[in-house]
Amino acid sequence: MALNFKVFETKGIATRYVADLVRKQFNGDSTSVVGINLDSENTSFFDELLDDVKKNPVDFSQIHILDYDGKADYYTELGVPTKQVVKAEAKNDVESLIKDKVNTDKKKNKLMLDVITLTEDSDTGLDYDSEIHPAREVIVLVTGKEKAQAIKKLYEEPVSSSVASAKLKQHRMVTVVLDNEAAQGLPEDVRSYFTIQFS
Known part of the structure; x- marks a missing residue:
């Protein structure tokens, strides 16, 4: 599948957009299991998510977060019950982790979203x-x-390459949200198209 890019003028706008998508996932599916591995992007994302949840309340009673960044305090401040913030470590089997640690009323227990x-x-x-x-x-x-070079590699490298992110092209639904600076790694016509469409 092709990657879907969305280019925004600033980091703040891009981060706000992603936070809003995540909050809508929580509101749309009250038993969501969401993995979050944002490393250096985490703090600005959390600030935007917290602000969004204050404006648009979420029922977190069945929401589970797979916390790769070790930010459990962030998610409990958001309103996620402590027992539903699951410490996750990279390079582990996420389906086994969910089976062992997640229990929702609907028993869906599927990873709905990775951020x-x-x-x-x-x-x-x-x-x-x-x-x-x-x-x-x-x-x-x-x-x-x-991160512009990382985006260039993501866009240009084939799935079979040694570039880890290129494998994302195999996934059925991937949205890459960029600020204008990171989007400099895209060809100008591609960057222009996705900026015109989504800014």
Whole structure:
């Protein structure tokens, strides 16, 4: 499947957009299991998510967060019950983790959404097959001029390459959300198209 890019003028707008998507996931499915591995993007994302939840309340009684960043306090401040913030470690089998640690009333226990970022080397920090592929949807938040090369590799490299993020092209539903600085890694016509469509 092709990657879906959305380019916004600033990091703040891009992060706000992703936070709003996550909050809508929580509101739309009260038993959501969401993996969050945002590394350096985490703090600005959390600030935006907290602000969004204050304006648009969420019932967190059945929501589970797979916390890859060790930010459990962030999610409990948001309103997620402590026992539903599950510590997750990279390179583990996410389906086994969910089976062992997640129990919702609906017993769906599926990874609905992964929210991730890329390193400057265009790595996701997660194993594609065991941690990303099982997610129904993936959102990739990438901001800053230092990540432009990572976006270039993501866009240009074939799935079979050694670039970890290129495997994202195999997933059925991936949205890559960029600020204008990170989007400099895209060809100008592609960047222009996705900026015109979504800014």
